[in-house]
Amino acid sequence: DGGITQSPKYLFRKExxxxxxxxxxxxxxxxxxxxxxxxxxxxxLIYYSQIVNDFQKGDIAEGYSVSREKKESFPLTVTSAxxxxxxxxxxxxxxxxxxxxxxxxTQLSVL
Amino acid sequence: xxxxxxDPQALSIQEGENATMNCSYxxxxxxxxxxxxxxxxxxxxxxxxxxxxxxxxxxxxxxxxDTSKKSSSLLITASRAADTASYFCATExxxxxxxxxxxxxxxxxxx
Numbered sequence: 001d002g003g004i005t006q007s008p009k010y011l012f013r014k015e016x017x018x019x020x021x022x023x024x025x026x027x028x029x030x031x032x033x034x035x036x037x038x039x040x041x042x043x044x045l046i047y048y049s050q051i052v053n054d055f056q057k058g059d060i061a062e063g064y065s066v067s068r069e070k071k072e073s074f075p076l077t078v079t080s081a082x083x084x085x086x087x088x089x090x091x092x093x094x095x096x097x098x099x100x101x102x103x104x105x106t107q108l109s110v111l
Numbered sequence: 112x113x114x115x116x117x118d119p120q121a122l123s124i125q126e127g128e129n130a131t132m133n134c135s136y137x138x139x140x141x142x143x144x145x146x147x148x149x150x151x152x153x154x155x156x157x158x159x160x161x162x163x164x165x166x167x168x169x170x171x172x173x174x175x176x177d178t179s180k181k182s183s184s185l186l187i188t189a190s191r192a193a194d195t196a197s198y199f200c201a202t203e204x205x206x207x208x209x210x211x212x213x214x215x216x217x218x219x220x221x222x
Contacts, residue, residue: 033209042115042213102154
C-alpha cells in the first residue's frame, strides 16, 4: 500500500512537554511538508524539506522542530515553546508535477 | 501566509444541483490546485490547472483559471451526498515549491 502514514492519530501533551509526530512515506518523493490546521481554517505551513538533510521554515515554524535523516521520514516535534499547540497536524509529500499526497492527520490536544 | 481565499465559506445545496465555489489569490503562480477534505481526514487532490491553461475538466469537476483577475472557480455538477466535504484551493508560487492554501468552502449536499 503506497502512501503517507501519520502516527499517532490522537496525541495529548502535558504542559512543558515536547511531543513528536511521526510521518513516513513510501512514495519515493523527495519533498515533504508539515501543515497545521485549526478548526474552520485553512492549512498553514510549518516546515518543509525538499531533500534529505535539508529543511526550511514555513510561515509558522516557531515552537516546532523537524529532522530529515531519511527520505522516507519527516518527524515533527512540538516543543514546550509552542504555547498553543492544539490543532490538527497534516503531513504531505510532493510528486514531481507538484501534487501533494496527505496523511490522515494527527489531532494534538493539551491536557 | 494564506494566498488563496475561497468564496463562499459555506454552501448548502440539494442533491443533483451544481455547486460552484471561487478562489482568489494575490501573487503570480505556477499552478492552482483544488483539494477535498472530509471531516477529520487528510486532503485529497482533485485537479491541477497550470498558469497557461484556462479550463480543465475531470469527471463531474470543471475548473477555470483567470490569471488576469487572479481567480479560479470549481464547479461540481450533479452533486451527490458523498460530495459533502470541505474544498480548498492551493497555489504554487512562481519561484518556490510551497503550496499555500485558502480557508476552504464547506459544501453540504442534502439528500
